[in-house]
Amino acid sequence: MTSYLIIIFFIISIIMYCSFNAFVRSNLDLASNRIWFKLMLTIVILSFSSTFFYFKLSNFWIGESMLDKFGLKTNILNQEANKIAVIEKFMEDLKQEIIKDPNNLEVILKLAETKFLLGYLEDALKLYKRARNISPSNVEVLKAETQIRVIIEKDNHTEETLELLNNILxxxxxNLLALYVLGNNEYEKKNFLKAKQMFKVLKGLLKHNSQEYNEVKNKLLEMERVNEKYN
Structure with a gap:
């Protein structure tokens, strides 16, 4: 039964991908196109991942004979290879489109988002930098690039990243990410006046009693105690 569900899931994902591939070539606006792109690509990747991990984590011994079992196992592996091939073919098509039109912002962003979702962060960052050079004032490009920068740099943010976050603000x-990263940067440098300004805004935006809310709240209280101590 599980094998049939997996096969059905795979077929659905391919159908949705084909629909999506035709859809993104239509003349829709960039924002709507990118939202649909992310949704469809995520479904394809999740379909691949869920089937792969099920296969890895289960014994997968179903069928009447060892030959049946071996045949089913081979079919599943072939299906996974096909899914990988679909994604790789899609990325290769995007690369070819970029070669033909190096300044095609929409295609560059699609490839960058694909690389990001697949975990190729450095490749995605290079593409977002390229997109920013084409459209320096595009805030969505800035946010996507800084998101990857923050992930890669962790707590050691470069001046360029901080400058981009300031531009977003x-x-x-x-913007939650900008307020959090810049606020923490000022906090670590003991620039409590700037840190308090950003953290107060951030606290008002966060869900009450969430982990992030309590972290910001505690830092504000600590800064208040330090301020009282020296005044």
Missing amino acids: LVEPN
Whole structure:
């Protein structure tokens, strides 16, 4: 029964991918196109991942004979190879489109998002940098690039990353990632005045009593205690 579900899931994902591939070539606006792109690509990747991990984590001994079992196992492996091939073919098609039109922002962003979802962070970062060079004022590109930068750099953020986050705040004063990273940066440098300003805004945006809320709240209380101590 499980094998049939897996096969059905695979077929559905391929159908959705084909529909999606035709869809993204239509003349929709960039924002709507990218949302649909992320959704469909995520479904394809999840389909591949769920089937792969099920196969890895289960004994998978179903069938009437050892030959049946071996045949089913081979079919599943072939299906997974086909899914990988679909994604690789899709990325190769995007690369060829970029070669033909190096300044095609939409295609560059699609390839960058694909690389990001598959975990190729350095490759994705290079593509987002390229996109930023084409469209420096595009805040969505800035946010996508800084998100990857923060993941890669962890707690050791470069000046370029901090500058990009400041640029985002100029356009989106309530951007959670920018407020958190920049607030922590000022906090670590003991620039408590700037840190308090950002953390107060951030605290008002976070869900009450969430882990992030309590972290920001505790840092605000600590800064208040330090301020009282020296005044």
